[in-house]
Amino acid sequence: MISDEVKKKIRAVVGKENALDSDLDRFGYSYDSSFLALLPASLPDMVVRPLTTEEVSAIMVIANEHEIPVTARGAASGRTGGSVPLKGGICLSLDRMKRIIELDERNMMVTAEAGVRTIDLYNHCAAKGLFFPPDPASWKMSTIGGNVAENAGGMRAVKYGVTGDYVMGLEVVMADGTVLTTGGKAIKNVTGYDLSSLFVGSEGTLGIVTQALFKLIPMPKKRGTIQVMFRALDDGCATINAMLQENVVPAAAEIMDKTSLDAVARLRKMDLAPDIEACVVIEIDGEDQADLDSQTKRIKAVAEKCGALSFRVAKTEAESEELWAIRRTMSSAVSALAPNRIGEDISVPRSEFPEVVRRIRKISEKHKLTIAVFGHAGDGNLHPSVLCDLKDPESAERAHHAVDDIFDAALAVGGTLSGEHGIGITKQPYIVKAIGESGVKVSKALKQAFDPKGILNPGKIW
Amino acid sequence: MDRHIEEWQQQLVKCVRCGTCRAVCPVFKITDNENTTARGKVKLIEAVTDGKLELTREMQKRLDKCLLCEACSVGCPAGVKTDELFMSARRALADNNGISYIKKIIYTGMTYRSLFNLALRLGSVFQSLLFRDAPDKKGRFSRIPLPAAGLNKRRLFPALAKMPLASLVPKVNKVSNPRARVAFFPGCMMNYVYTDSGRAVIDILLANDVEVVIPDNLYCCGIMVAASGDYGTARHLAERNVAALSSDNYDAIITGCASCGATLKHKYGLVIDDPAVRQKWEKISEKVFDFTQYLTAKGYSREFADTGVKITYHDPCHLVRGMKVSKEPRAVLKSIPGVELAEMKDANKCCGCGGTFSATHYDISRAINEEKIDNVEKTGAEVLLTGCSGCRMHLSDGLSRRGSKMTVMHTAEFIAKAYAAKKEQGRLNQ
Ligand SMILES: Cc1cc2nc3c(=O)[nH]c(=O)nc-3n(C[C@H](O)[C@H](O)[C@H](O)COP(=O)(O)OP(=O)(O)OC[C@H]3O[C@@H](n4cnc5c(N)ncnc54)[C@H](O)[C@@H]3O)c2cc1C
């Protein structure tokens, strides 16, 4: 509960229209894209929509003084409940902070506010021939603040890495309202701790990111898309591994199993040959067409050796967009198959990809649940999707057991719980297993130092 | 209520909260408020079905903040039919709370055709009292602000026609060697406001040897009332239009207004209850074509004059998403010699009009339109074309406020002019 007096103070900072406390307005800020039940709703007491860092700072001063929980919220496209205001308090919605502050072409860096959408930042840089590579599938809606806070990565991670790899500096508002600026434009920088990296993946528990400085790279001149069909998932994985071993590093290499393909086929009304069991979509990039042609040739040779059924090279921009759309709509298409989809996000050493998929098949049989598997085979990050009906207690129970088994499988082959979605609420029970008691202890000490009153996104991660 | 809930649940279970609709919603882009996204509204409706929230006036306000532009439903990866869901929710809200007084007066008028005719005709005489001419004579600015109707003093309104289209042209427009005989459904805007574009559609069809009938007893298509949740009135209108259009066996039913077309073709399915009427409507639905769709499907005369003009084209929501028509107008326009079609950025994004939305939420509607106009102006085109009178009105408003010299025209007018100019040249050459 926030008292009327405090509400008044908040309104004085952001204006009446940006401090919402009606039931209906608050409701819209009680969920994210995770499978957490919509009801009973975790309502914030107030939705606060700041426009500037100064406003964020002033809000934090008030919140800290009155020990009001503050949960940062970008686009709420998070998959683990990170932006759900579990303990009420303030939902700090950063939607209005959407200015791209500077594109420094000489240093190839860009500074933008937290609420800028990933795709807008990409397009802004691309217009000047510069490339901002992090590309979560949610890039059309996700914000860069959310990307930093979840260390989001996408399909291009195999070649270009994830959001954290591009963070050069951050502007962060700390729990007590202090504005901290970390890093800077100097590429080599070992002046003290690498503070920026502490906030990367911190899920809004250590500070509110208000601005980010990212480095950019030159835009690859040419891109090409290839789609290869296989009669077994293993063949697809083998192709990707063989490619990488031969030093053909694709910009992206995505794999989808039959269940996933069928889901998309249904949604997009496509026809699939019956013997297709897996599909790999590959993006390559390079200097010129000759470069792409030579990569394509080498990939084709490898794929054929691994038993590819078909090999399709997109001829036009539209065709390549069509091939990618299949992957981009995958998670939603799979979701449409059952009342609920628990979409997991495990990450394993690349070599173990086929093994973990085999284990997931067994888990699927054991619990009698359909589990669709797709993911970034190029970097070992996969999204097993457990299809279930959470309103049916029996199905829910089986689903949760299946998820437990999936995590065990991932850890058993040397992998981890989350490649890109973070821990939030939904993966909390598994954190100790993944990072150990000592990992949790150090993390808690860090949290204590940054946010002694525990007001920043309380109830998350552990 | 229970019936609604069942209907809604079919859509609600599909929504996975992914937030993809945030990326496309024009209203969200301006307001930055989750509650204006499709996801926000879908979740509000879900809370209603679960008994946690009620169909209050406040809820109605939230559901009203929507253009029904269908960008979210077309783009939803989970296939949630948000437009149908929102319309149905508006209906339940209207049943519960009624609709605004001013909307009610307008809609009551619509069901009484002669009254509507008269009111609008009187309107055209009296409107000079209410509106003054815009400096460029392209329309009128409101002189007396009418806050109740959401009219804004600065807003440009098109002049009402002195006489409705239906009284200006014969009921049956014959040609010597008819290829087909079609009914033309002009709709309110072409009948009462932009009569020239209505006439243009007829002329185009005649130029292609198609006999055109304007059936008696046509009413407003009803989209505005249905969108406001007044399904009773909408049904009434639908039933009468279905009766009028099935009174004769036309080869096709041609529309020149995106909204009327989408309504006749698809939306009547939502409002018609009576199975007998539905059966009749299904037959009609198959025959509804936008005029450009009809031309490209059946082939059309290329007797166009060389125009030498740079144009740009805006896709009306109800044409591109409602009727899935976007290639057709472009194909016809590009087949006119000398036409250079400069595509604008985001041509298929809503212009912000959204029917009554532009009256009830003028500021948001204006802000959405500003972006559209920016994109229009960047093309450097001399003429802006579109296939919907609502869009046309809103785009004219936006351009006029900037003092732009660009001409806005209905696609039909442009095409008709190209035919007419060729004919004229032929006559001069003889
Ligand atoms: C369809 C779909 C596909 C997805 N695909 C991918 C993918 O390919 N790769 C991937 O990595 N993720 C993916 N995600 C997950 C999600 O989009 C990412 O985690 C994204 O980075 C979240 O951004 P957001 O703006 O929506 O943040 P939110 O969901 O609003 O917040 C996420 C977390 O970050 C915190 N936070 C948000 N903004 C700030 C800030 N300014 N300062 C401090 N903390 C903040 C919140 O408190 C919360 O803990 C996907 C999600 C969906 C729905």
Ligand code: SF4
């Ligand atoms: S895009 Fe569809 S599924 Fe996703 S949040 Fe919006 S309505 Fe729901």
Ligand code: SF4
């Ligand atoms: S119909 Fe248009 S305005 Fe309404 S929610 Fe969907 S995208 Fe937004």
